[in-house]
Amino acid sequence: MAERTKKRAKSKGAARAVGQTPVSVAGSAANKQRTGFVPQIETEIAGVRCQNPVWTASGTFGYGKEFAHLVDLNQLGAIVVKGISPEPMEGNPSPRIYETESGMLNAIGLQNVGAKRFLTEKLPFLRTLRARCIVNVFAYSTEDYVRCIEILNEGEGIAAYELNISCPNTRCGGMVYGSDAKLTEEVVAAAKKAARFPLIVKLSPNVTDITVFARAAEAAGADALSLVNTFVGMAIDVETQTPRLSNVTGGLSGPAIKPVAVRMVYQAARAVKIPIVGIGGIATAEDALEFLIAGARAVQVGTANFYAPETSLRIVEGIREYCRRKQVHLSDLVGSLKIPQASAS
């Protein structure tokens, strides 16, 4: 696969060089700079080919159409839609969000239209895009995860499922799937068996050792992993002495969580063979590159979509520019972290 990719990139480069205005670059770098080097930034995760490694994260991009007039959706690698449950869900009472330092807390309560309405109302538009459509799925019992997937299996144009396992298993005492290795294995195995499309498992970071869960999901049949989901956090209004969120706790996202997310991606990438999608506070191309170098084959932009919708596309360009400057392809970059001999691991 790599050979074919490299050959294609070369011929692309050659084709572009012909008739292309030579790039003039000062200094000795000019000698190294091959005119018309076109970095290959296509990627493939669990059989899903994407034109670039930048995806939008579940819960931050709606069902895509909402951003259509602000962002050229056809330039995205993939869109991961808002989490879908078997039945529609109403969500939590207000307040559902609260901004924190370099981040925000959310306890939306997974409000969504439900699997059937997603297929009839939201999927048709998503099908028309070059960006791949990945459907985030959640439920509160293993049977319901399977039921949701079985309904969604009818959908044409879904490239993959992303399994949100950060939900409590309400049938078994409310233990969160993604915080229990056995439950993780159970739900991933059941989902994989039922799934018509490739299965990406989105890991919860609210665990002691992310590698345990990465391995559990891989062993149970996950085709890829995406990490991280939000960290459980809370904020308090000191005047009223009450929680800022009606749900008391919520999920923390944004730039504040990036260092922890990068560390987890790095650890997970070394623990499993299946590909990894990196998520957590990505707002710039540099942020995305950290995840790629740590071992992710693609990244998701989340919170940044709320205040700077053009972020994803800027990151695509930034990655391309970096690769052009370094004269590398994306595949050279993934997991390319260099650790000097003397450093601790």
Next chain:
Amino acid sequence: MYDEIVAVTENRPLTGGHFLLSLDSPRQAQATRPGQFAMVRVLGRSDVLLRRPMSIYDVKARDSGSRRGHASKPPRIMQFLYKVVGRGTRLMAELKPGDRVGLLAPLGHGFYEEEYMPHAQAADEVLHVAGGIGIAALLLPAKQLAKAGIRQKLFFGGRTKADLVGLDEFKPVVSQIKLATENGSRGHRGYVTQPLQDYLKHHPNKKFLVLACGPWAMLYATVELARKYGHPCLVSMENRMGCGLGVCLGCCIRVDGQGHEAYQRVCTEGPVFWAEKIVWEEETIAKT
């Protein structure tokens, strides 16, 4: 809705920690309808992330200057009346002419003529009820109603007289302004709903359309009064917002619906709702 980077033309301090911010944005100004809002972002920071929702107070052809000869020019200046209440507004207060900000506008479902006009025309008067910075949402609808020749009154309450900002622009469009301050420094001493109730009680045979904007507790009291006296009422709600364009579902409020329609977005289905649509949750009113 457009997402633009626009220039500050003025950021005028008023009384009580309030400011009047003027931004130069022709395309967004011309697309603005009464009751819509904008999401404002102070650029270049990653510690204060989210945009801040601001009612679009006014749109003008020229920046706070003479109105002579500019009535026919298309608007290009957007004005926002705001109070410094937290990190975001504190940053906004530091803006100077020439600074650039991110502006996502116009947003939301406002006070739309085609929805309220039958009620406005059937009414003897339209009553505007404003609590604090809620005044900012009511000027554009008041101007639109004035153009249609509708008779209007404004009831405006705040904590102190320093909070009674943005009044001058209302004077040419409403026939009477009744003020209230909690500390009695101007107008009626107490809440704005008191003079409102007196007025409704003293005119039991008149028909009114009520437009209201302010803190949730004040809106709730206003809605209850309108319901008690049998008058249609439109409220402009507010809530903390994540995106302002309908995807994060962070600003949802409880409405009269079931399942996934139990909550609607203040940024998209709102901010303006017919009063009976809203289900007022006691805990949240008590908190705000």
